[in-house]
Amino acid sequence: MEIRRILVVDDEENMCHMLSMVLGKAGYQVDYVLNGIEALDFLGKFPVDLVLCDVRMPKMDGMALLDAIQEKGIDVLIIMMSAFGTIDTAVEAMKKGAYDYISKPFKPDEVLLTLKKAEERQRLKKENLYLLKNARDRYSFANIVGKSRKMQELFATVEKVADYKTTVLITGPSGTGKEMIARAIHYKGARASNPLVAVNCGGIPENLLESELFGHVKGAFTDAIKSKKGLFLEADGGTLFLDEIGEMPVSLQVKLLRALQEGEIRPVGENRTIEVDVRIIAATTKNLADAVKEGTFREDLYYRLNVIHLEIPPLSERPEDIPLLIEHFIAKHNKRLGLNVEGISRKAMKVLQQYSWPGNVRQLENVLERAMVMSSGDVLDVEDFPDEIRFSKNNKPISNLPETLYSIKEATRWLEKELIIKALKKTGGNRTQAAKLLDISHPALLYKMKDYGIGGIQSKKTNADE
Ligand SMILES: Nc1ncnc2c1ncn2[C@@H]1O[C@H](COP(=O)(O)OP(=O)(O)OP(=O)(O)O)[C@@H](O)[C@H]1O
Ligand SMILES: [Mg+2]
Known part of the structure; x- marks a missing residue:
């Protein structure tokens, strides 16, 4: 914003004359009034960019004027002028939203400098801030953000399938939000009030995974000192999220397929089967069709899981989501960490949009969080990001x-x-x-x-x- 019209508010008329002269010479259009009430009257009639306001004045003082301006929602910058003994008040005024303060007595140059600084800051803020107001709500779905066609289609599919018991397969590279989508499906659907149980099939040794999933009876094997319910039964009525399904050993794939087809499971060491009502959502970073060709994944299970296939594209294939994600994460971490980051410079935005993001959204979030904590300004700039991101321009494969x-x-x-x-x-x-x-x-x-x-x-x- 360019500052052109200034209103000086001070009960000392000499001061008003001096400022009018100095500021007028510098090219500003200056008016002055002698107290807060007159100032409000003036502001109601004429457009003003900046108010230069004394703290201590008769009738309505600087603080009261500040309050009144804010209450009326008048869009104007306010700089307080504080004499000896009123600095505390001026600082208080800044906390309340005054733009800056200058302490009396001051030399003409100091006022001009303060104004220049204010102008520069306003200009930078306006230029740098990549504004996305309200866009976030429009393009977010259960906290999952995305305006790209691919993501919008995904959201629509999630909405459609949420209420049914259909098996869903979610694929995509690491950090693209597979687990988030799985959670959205569960919580948007009819099973939301029943449990969502998640298990990482790659993280549990083969011999334990079976009893983890289907449970076991006491004495089923050496360590089975108690019987165990198993995750299928824990998820009864709800959803079982099988993460990294591509890592599941072939021997167990057979049992999983049976559970899916028959709707019943058999705990280890038990000879009866138990009926369960569980919806399966599976996720993997692997290409299961390839795994089928290689013989590490059963074809019949693949078809069974693949009824609804949600494929999340890597972030590099949807750069149009990046600004939105950035805004989302800045808001999220401002709140979480008590920070006040306002946005990101255009230049930094460009750099982040060009980067290839091998770790996808998770990496973007981590990089942003770090930049927010380390940055000294309220607008993130290129310097706040790690070298490998800043200097990787044009490095696309x-x-x-x-x-x-x-x-x-x-x-x-x-x-x-x-x-x-x-x-x-x-x-x-x-x-x-x-x-x-x-x-x-x-x-x-x-x-x-x-x-x-x-x-x-x-x-x-x-x-x-x-
Ligand atoms: N579209 C999105 N909107 C908001 N946050 C997202 C989005 N996609 C991913 N995230 C965030 O990125 C992180 C990774 O998401 P998630 O754990 O769902 O990924 P994943 O695909 O399961 O990764 P992995 O394969 O490594 O398990 C999470 O912190 C999540 O909050
Ligand atoms: Mg995951």
């Missing part, structure tokens, strides 16, 4: 070979072109450096660029070498 390309000759040309573009981007269009990176001669690079129809890569660095 080369995109996938086109589906229809089989010819080795053609594919080699395709790759060569990609590499040249990558090298030129990396060097900001500097062909000598690019040729070095590519390990070919400068003329060879020029020839190939012509051959492939690659123009100069534009760059801010204009250290072009020809």
Whole structure:
């Protein structure tokens, strides 16, 4: 915001004259009044960008004026002027929302400097803040944030399947929110008031997993000194979340399939079966279809689990979700840690949107939390993020070979072109450096660029070498 119109409020008329002159000379449009009541009257009639206000005044003092301005919702910056003995009040005023204070007596330059600072801060704040007001609510679903088409489709599917007992398979790389989606399905659905029991199939040794899931009777094996209920029975009426299902040993896969098909389980050491009513949600980072081909996952179980398949894309495939996630996590950790981070600079946002996020949303959240704690300003900037993120621009892996390309000759040309573009981007269009990176001669690079129809890569660095 540009500060142009200033209202001085001070009961000492000399002070008002002095400020009018100094500020007027500096190009501001200045008016003055002698107390708070007149100030309110003025503010009600004329637009003002900033109020320069004495603390101690007859009729209505500075604090009362501040209160009144806020109560009326007048949008104006307020800087308090405090004489000796009123500094405490001025500080108090800042806590209440005054923008700054300046202590009397002051030199003309000091006032101007304070104003410049205020302007600069306002400008930075406005420029830097990536505003996403209200967007969060629109694009969040059970605290899961995402506006990308893929995520919106996921939310819609979750909504549709939540109420049914259908088995759901959730796949996606680590940190994409598989467990969150599983929880959303349970808590949005008809089973929400019954238990949701989660188990990590990769985290329990094979011999224990069976009794963990299906329970055992006393004496079923050496360590079975008591009988055990098992997670299926604990989840009766509710949902059993089988995380890392791809890690489940094949021997148990058979038993799981039976439980799914028959709706009954048999605890270890028990010869009767027990009926259970459990909804299964399974998740994995593995490609189960591949596991089936490799023989580590049973095909019949795969089809049984795969009735509804929710696939969560990696974060790098939905950069449009990143700003929203950032806003979500800043709000979350402000609240949790008692911080006051207001947002993130445009530059930092760009860097975060370009990064490849191998650890997906979990990594983004961790990186943000750390930046919020370490940052000294109220707007996160590029410096607040780790080097590997800041300096990884243009480091995206080369995109996938086109589906229809089989010819080795053609594919080699395709790759060569990609590499040249990558090298030129990396060097900001500097062909000598690019040729070095590519390990070919400068003329060879020029020839190939012509051959492939690659123009100069534009760059801010204009250290072009020809
Ligand atoms: N869309 C999202 N909105 C908000 N938070 C998310 C989102 N996706 C993931 N998170 C956060 O990221 C973290 C990881 O999520 P979650 O544990 O569900 O991932 P996961 O896919 O199960 O990972 P893993 O495969 O490593 O177990 C959690 O802290 C979660 O709060
Ligand atoms: Mg998980």
